[in-house]
Structure formats: C-alpha cells, structure tokens
Amino acid sequence: MAGTALLMIDMQTGYTVDDGVRDALGWPPIWRLDTVIAECAELLTAARLARIPVIYSKQMGSPAGSLAMNPRAVRHMQSRQSRVPVLSAAQQEYRREIIEAVAPTPEDLILEKTRHSFFAYTELDPVLRSLAIQRLIVAGLQTNVCVEATVRAALERNYDVALAEDAVSTDGPDLPADAPWDRAFTTPNYGRNPNYWNELLDAPSPRTP
Structure with a gap:
C-alpha cells in the first residue's frame, strides 16, 4: 500500500x-491489554507482508525532567512520590523497552518522544514526508493520551488517519477504543474512521481517485 505507514505508539x-x-501512581491496569498486544502483533505481521513502513514511538523521560512536564502532571507525580517504589537503572531501562511480542524488526524505525504527540519535537513528520506517506494507520497505547494526541497532530498536518480500534486501549474499560473519534472527528469533514485493523489494510486512501 504505497503512501501508507503504520505508527505503533508506546507499546x-x-x-x-x-x-x-x-x-x-493510581493508574488502573490497561483494559484488554493481552488482546491488544496480540492484535498489534498480527497487525505488524500483516503490515510488513504488505511492505508498509512501520514506525514505533518510544516514550522517554526528558533530560530536563520536571521542567519539561505539564504542571498538572508534575503535581500528580509529587503527590504520590512517597508511594512509588525505587527502581534500579536496569529496571527503569526495561520499562522503556518495546514489548517482546510486538518487537521491531531491523527494517522498522524507532523514534523516541518525550511528549504525548508522536509529532511533538521528533523527526516523525520529516521522515513521513521523505517516504511520501499520506495515510497513517495508528495503533498502540493509550487511546486517550498518546494515541489521541498523535491522531490530532496528524490531522493538523493533513495526513489521512485511520485508527485501528481493536489494537488500542487505555486505563480501564470506561473509555472505548474510538473515543478520540467520537469526541473530535465525527463530523461532516472527517467522518468516523476507526475500524478493525484488517479492514484498514484493505481500505484505499480517501485521496485515491
């Protein structure tokens, strides 16, 4: 599928x-996490067979620490700091690694990010332009945080965006997979575009004549 790329967010x-x-930190478990990991693994296999470029985001802490964080997030972290277990450097590094079941291959690209949006302060946009990408399939974690921020940023940059609703999730079951679209993009201009990922791989870009 020429012109299409898969963004795998923070797995x-x-x-x-x-x-x-x-x-x-008061964060509940990710709803249907095992299912989402399995769906992402199948999506990755299908995308690679279709020769769709795969780009992973990897959430990292900023070298500036709390100076670069949203003040609300800083207050939350500070209020719970005494409860957070002290992790070794090796444990912290392990937490940042990509889940083995959805591990990248040598042909895939991994870009580090420090903000919710994959586009913020990263080289994602110039990479996509260099690959002549117009359409993005987005999957990963978490629906209402980094997935949503990335979807919004992509639309602002005039990419066609499709959300793989069976390959995303968030804290607890209360927020459905397609929440970003229900809140922001169910409009005459955008339509409603979350689908199962195997449907997305068969769908032409809206720009295709």
Missing part, C-alpha cells in the same frame, strides 16, 4: 511489568 514493557509503579 512498552512499563505497561506489562508488575513493579508497583502504576498502582502507586
């Missing part, structure tokens, strides 16, 4: 490891 082991950090 990192911090979501799977039982180290007490998420509990201490």
Whole structure:
C-alpha cells in the first residue's frame, strides 16, 4: 500500500511489568491489554507482508525532567512520590523497552518522544514526508493520551488517519477504543474512521481517485 505507514505508539514493557509503579501512581491496569498486544502483533505481521513502513514511538523521560512536564502532571507525580517504589537503572531501562511480542524488526524505525504527540519535537513528520506517506494507520497505547494526541497532530498536518480500534486501549474499560473519534472527528469533514485493523489494510486512501 504505497503512501501508507503504520505508527505503533508506546507499546512498552512499563505497561506489562508488575513493579508497583502504576498502582502507586493510581493508574488502573490497561483494559484488554493481552488482546491488544496480540492484535498489534498480527497487525505488524500483516503490515510488513504488505511492505508498509512501520514506525514505533518510544516514550522517554526528558533530560530536563520536571521542567519539561505539564504542571498538572508534575503535581500528580509529587503527590504520590512517597508511594512509588525505587527502581534500579536496569529496571527503569526495561520499562522503556518495546514489548517482546510486538518487537521491531531491523527494517522498522524507532523514534523516541518525550511528549504525548508522536509529532511533538521528533523527526516523525520529516521522515513521513521523505517516504511520501499520506495515510497513517495508528495503533498502540493509550487511546486517550498518546494515541489521541498523535491522531490530532496528524490531522493538523493533513495526513489521512485511520485508527485501528481493536489494537488500542487505555486505563480501564470506561473509555472505548474510538473515543478520540467520537469526541473530535465525527463530523461532516472527517467522518468516523476507526475500524478493525484488517479492514484498514484493505481500505484505499480517501485521496485515491
């Protein structure tokens, strides 16, 4: 599918490891995480067979620390700091790694990011332009945070965007996979574009005559 790329958002082991950090921060488990990992793995296999470029985001801490964080996030972290277990450098590094079941291949690209949007302060946009990409399939974690921020940023840059609704999730079951579209993009201009990922691979770009 010429002109299409797959963005795999923040599929990192911090979501799977039982180290007490998420509990201490008051973050519930990711809803249907095992299912989402399996769906992402199948999506990755299909995309590679179709020769669709795969680009992973990897969420990292900023060298500037709390100076680069949203003040609300800083307050939340500070209010729970005493509850967060102290992790070794090796444990912290492990939390940042890509989940093994959806690990990148040598042909895939990994870009680090420090903000919610994959486009913010990264080289994603020039990479996509260099590859002549017009359409993005977006999958990964979390629906209402980094996935949504990336979808919004992509639309602002005039990419056609399709959300793989069976390959995204977030904290708990209360927010459905297609929440970004229901809130922002169910309009005459955008339509409603979340689909199962195998449908997205067969769908032509809206720009195709």
